[in-house]
Amino acid sequence: MSTTKEDLGAAFAGESQANRKYLFFAEKADGEGHKRVARLFRAVAEAETVHARNHLKVMQGVGSTKDNLREAIGGEHHEFTEMYPAFIKQAEVESNSKAKGSFDFANKIERLHHGLYIDALDMLEKGQATELKPFYVCQYCGNTVEGQAPEKCPVCGMPKSMFKLIE
Ligand SMILES: [Fe+2]
Numbered sequence: 001m002s003t004t005k006e007d008l009g010a011a012f013a014g015e016s017q018a019n020r021k022y023l024f025f026a027e028k029a030d031g032e033g034h035k036r037v038a039r040l041f042r043a044v045a046e047a048e049t050v051h052a053r054n055h056l057k058v059m060q061g062v063g064s065t066k067d068n069l070r071e072a073i074g075g076e077h078h079e080f081t082e083m084y085p086a087f088i089k090q091a092e093v094e095s096n097s098k099a100k101g102s103f104d105f106a107n108k109i110e111r112l113h114h115g116l117y118i119d120a121l122d123m124l125e126k127g128q129a130t131e132l133k134p135f136y137v138c139q140y141c142g143n144t145v146e147g148q149a150p151e152k153c154p155v156c157g158m159p160k161s162m163f164k165l166i167e
């Protein structure tokens with residue numbers, strides 16, 4: 001039997017995953033012209049977000065922004081120092097090049113996210129005023145860039161048009 005604390009963690013993970021999955025299912029349904037099903041997926045995805053938020057709230061999983069940055073730094077660090085390196089090795093053992101490629105992109109970008117979060121925390125702690133610039137995210141590899149999108153993604157080589165503006 002699991003504890004309620006563990007159950008909350010599992011429920012949060014499951015709802016978060018369902019949210020993402022349904023949004024991807026909605027894209028597919030849109031692409032196939034199933035507008036009503038796409039909308040249904042998006043509606044249920046939204047409800048799963050409500051559940052995820054409720055669970056996380058009960059878990060007291062959202063702290064101050066400084067605390068949240070520290071938590072995010074730890075998570076990204078774990079991913080690029082332990083999780084993805086092990087996953088990449090295993091994918092190599094299994095000669096699964098698609099999985100290796102997917103892990104490789106994520107691994108590179110988590111390292112970058114880690115740095116972005118460290119800088120953000122540093123600036124908050126120093127009380128430094130920062131200029132508000134847009135972010136751009138490469139829709140192929142996840143590269144996350146502040147300011148303006150590069151002509152060509154330095155991580156995956158995709159053109160500027162692959163970058164999505166985040167305001
Ligand atoms: Fe990341």
Ligand SMILES: [Fe+2]
Nearest residue numbers: 138141153156
């Ligand atoms: Fe990229």
